[in-house]
Amino acid sequence: MNLKVKIKDFEFENPLMNAAGVNCYTIDELEEIRNSKAASFVTKTCTLNTRQGNLEPRYYENELGSINSMGLPNLGIDYYLNYLESLDGTYFLSVTEMNTENIHKILEKINESSFNGLVELNLSCPNIEGKPQIAYDFKTTDKLLADIFKYFKKDLGVKLPPYFDLAHFDIMANILNKYPIRFVNSINSIGNAIIIDENDTVVIKPKNGFGGLGGEYIKPTALANVNAFYRRLNKDIKIIGTGGVNTGRDVYEHILCGAYMVQIGTRLQKEKSKVFERILNELKEIMKEKNYNSLDEFRGKLKTL
Numbered sequence: 294m295n296l297k298v299k300i301k302d303f304e305f306e307n308p309l310m311n312a313a314g315v316n317c318y319t320i321d322e323l324e325e326i327r328n329s330k331a332a333s334f335v336t337k338t339c340t341l342n343t344r345q346g347n348l349e350p351r352y353y354e355n356e357l358g359s360i361n362s363m364g365l366p367n368l369g370i371d372y373y374l375n376y377l378e379s380l381d382g383t384y385f386l387s388v389t390e391m392n393t394e395n396i397h398k399i400l401e402k403i404n405e406s407s408f409n410g411l412v413e414l415n416l417s418c419p420n421i422e423g424k425p426q427i428a429y430d431f432k433t434t435d436k437l438l439a440d441i442f443k444y445f446k447k448d449l450g451v452k453l454p455p456y457f458d459l460a461h462f463d464i465m466a467n468i469l470n471k472y473p474i475r476f477v478n479s480i481n482s483i484g485n486a487i488i489i490d491e492n493d494t495v496v497i498k499p500k501n502g503f504g505g506l507g508g509e510y511i512k513p514t515a516l517a518n519v520n521a522f523y524r525r526l527n528k529d530i531k532i533i534g535t536g537g538v539n540t541g542r543d544v545y546e547h548i549l550c551g552a553y554m555v556q557i558g559t560r561l562q563k564e565k566s567k568v569f570e571r572i573l574n575e576l577k578e579i580m581k582e583k584n585y586n587s588l589d590e591f592r593g594k595l596k597t598l
C-alpha cells in the first residue's frame with residue numbers, strides 16, 4: 294500500500310503532519326514529531342523577533358475541540374531557520390508578520406538562507422488584537438503575493454482562514470491561480486468564537502474570550518474549504534487539509550475532498566505524537582476495506598447527488 298504524497302518535487306512517505314502551533318514551538322517538540330510516524334512537520338508560525346504572545350489563559354479544550362488566542366508566541370525566525378538548515382528531509386516553516394513590509398523582510402531572510410523545505414505563509418491568524426486576518430482582505434493579499442513573487446525563489450504556500458461564501462472561494466482562487474504557489478493550506482482556526490464555562494465566564498482571557506476554534510467543531514467547514522479550492526485551483530497548487538482530524542476516517546474525508554497532506558492540530562495537542570501512528574493505521578484499514586492501494590485512487594473523488 295502506497296501512502297506517498299508529492300508536492301512539487303517534494304515527496305512525503307504519508308499525508309500526515311502537525312498543524313502549525315501545536316507541539317512545534319521548541320526544537321524538542323519538533324524532534325518529537327520528526328521521530329514519530331508523521332511524514333513531516335511545520336513549525337510554530339514565527340516572526341522576525343521572538344514574541345511572548347497573549348495573556349493567559351489563552352488555550353482551552355473540551356470534548357468537541359479547542360479554542361485559542363495564543364497571539365503568535367514564538368522563538369523568532371533565526372531559531373527555527375538555524376534548526377531547519379541542519380536537517381535533511383523536507384519540512385515546513387510557518388511565518389507571518391504584523392505588516393506586509395515585515396512579511397517581505399522575513400521572506401527575504403529565508404530567500405537568502407539554505408532552507409530547502411516549504412514556507413507556509415500564515416495569512417490567517419485571528420488572534421492579534423487590532424490586526425485583521427490578511428486573507429480576508431483580497432486586494433491586500435493579491436498585492437502581497439504579486440510583490441513576493443518578484444523576488445522569492447523558494448517554495449511557498451499559504452495558510453488560509455475559512456471562507457463561508459462561494460463568491461469568496463471564486464475571488465480567492467482567481468487570485469491564487471495567478472501565482473507560482475505550491476500549496477494552499479485550508480483551514481486555520483475559525484476565528485473569534487466564544488466558549489463559556491459553568492460560571493458564566495469565557496474560558497480564555499485575551500479579547501474578551503474571543504478565540505480561534507479547532508477540533509471536531511470545525512471539520513465540516515474545513516472539508517468544504519478543501520473541496521471548494523480543489524474544484525477551483527490549478528492542479529499544480531496542491532491542497533493541504535487542516536481542521537477536525539481525529540481519526541483515519543477524517544483523513545480519508547479530507548483526501549476525498551482533494552487534500553494532499555493532512556495536518557492534525559487539536560487532536561495532537563490532546564494525544565501527543567503517538568496520534569500519527571494510530572491515525573495512519575486507521576487510514577490503512579479504510580483503504581484496505583475499499584481496495585485502494587494509493588491516495589491518488591480516491592483523492593478528490595467526493596461524490597455529489
Ligand SMILES: O=C1NC(=O)NC(C(=O)O)N1
Nearest residue numbers: 363364365418420482505
Ligand atoms: O494562525 C494562528 N491560528 C491560531 O488559531 N492561533 C495562532 C496564534 O494565536 O498564535 N495563530
